[in-house]
Amino acid sequence: MTIPLFQVDAFSDRPFSGNPAAVCILPQFPGDDWLRSLAAEMNLSETAFLVPQGVPQDVPQDHGYQLRWFTPVAEVDLCGHATLAAAHILWSEGFLPESAIARFMTRSGELTAENHQGWLELNFPSQAITAIQSxxxxxxxxxxxxxxxxxxxxxxxxxxxxxxxxxxxxxxxxxxxxxxxxxxxxxxxxxxxxxxxxxxxxxxxxxxxxxxxxxxxxxxxxxxxxxxxxxxxxxxxxxxxxxxxxxxxxxxxxSERVYIRGQAITVFRGELAHPPQ
The missing domain is CATH 3.10.310.10 (Diaminopimelate Epimerase; Chain A, domain 1)
Known part of the structure; x- marks a missing residue:
């Protein structure tokens, strides 16, 4: 079983700037311990894990993926730069046609990304600011x-x-x-x-x-x-x-959405020598 692994610099159009993220595409999610271990091994602020899921029947031109994000020590509910990196890999490596909308099922609900001639736009929920409780x-x-x-x-x-x-x-x-x-x-x-x-x-x-x-x-x-x-x-x-x-x-x-647009560039591509068993 081949597990592709990439490193991407997000919010940048040149390598070694912006925010680096790892992107790992899996056939299914293994145990959380394995996901945390790989994220710790990559030692980047975030590693994005993608698992393909069925294409919605009402929007056959779009493609869906389950998406999870891990820092070196914990899973998080939302990450922008690793989502941008994941979308970049799906388009640049041919997993999705450039005209397709990338749909991500996450802890924060469904998120989408669109490719505007190399500028990638994320559709994220708006977050209100309240008084500090503590x-x-x-x-x-x-x-x-x-x-x-x-x-x-x-x-x-x-x-x-x-x-x-x-x-x-x-x-x-x-x-x-x-x-x-x-x-x-x-x-x-x-x-x-x-x-x-x-x-x-x-x-x-x-x-x-x-x-x-x-x-x-x-x-x-x-x-x-x-x-x-x-x-x-x-x-x-x-x-x-x-x-x-x-x-x-x-x-x-x-209204209740924020559209975040940026560029991304692949730094390296490879495959895991020791995929999950």
Whole structure:
């Protein structure tokens, strides 16, 4: 049994930038221990596991896959860059025709991706921002990020902070040991951009998931897009995640959905020498 395995740089049009993800295509899901072990072996922020499933009868031109995401230490409910990487592999390796819509059945419901001449667009759920429930966590965040915080909230599984300047955001070096004590998936930190062709920038920290800083986090933009869209009075935005590798995203907010568009490039392709038994 041949199990194809790929590494893809998502939200980039050139290798060794953007956010790397592994993509593994399986005939069926093995046990969770095997999935976690392969994700730990790949040692990337996310590994995407795909299993083909039946094509819906009412949309025969579309193709469905079950999709799961694992960090080196845990399974997660939603991941943007690994979904972008998975869609890229399905089209670039000929698993899907470029005109097909890629449909993914996930823990977060059905997600879709479309190929617009090399620009891949993800259709993800919008995430509202609410008040932080844990006062203890709020105090930790205030201690870590100090007086530069302009807004603080909770975005689903993540904490969400706006800083008072993009300069403070770019220079940020938070205490990762303290961040790992928080009862959340990760911390989204964002700021308004001073650059005229860029609306906002962000960074994402998730040491509790084995990801000190994620290079480009598609799922974080499920809350960033409606937040900045409302602030700026715009439905279409351009964003940059200011990690060391960095990555660009074009975004659109429509009612309860966020459309995240980016590029991706394959870094290597191969097959597993020791597939699951």
């Amino acid at each position: 006062q203890g966590d709020r105090q930790i965040l205030e201690q870590i990020f100090g007086p530069n915080v302009a807004f603080m909230g909770e975005a689903g599984p993540d904490y969400f902070l706006e800083l008072d300047s993009d300069q403070h955001l770019r220079q940020l070096q938070p205490d990762l040991i303290a961040l790992a004590q928080l009862s959340c998936r990760g911390v989204i930190v964002t700021a308004l951009s001073r650059e005229p062709d860029l609306d906002f920038i962000s960074r994402f920290f998730a040491p509790q998931l084995g990801i000190p800083e994620d290079p480009v986090t598609g799922s974080a933009h499920c809350s960033l897009t409606p937040y900045w869209g409302q602030r700026l009075g715009k439905t279409n935005l351009v964003a940059y995640q200011a990690s060391e590798r960095g990555g660009w995203l074009t975004l659109r907010h429509d």
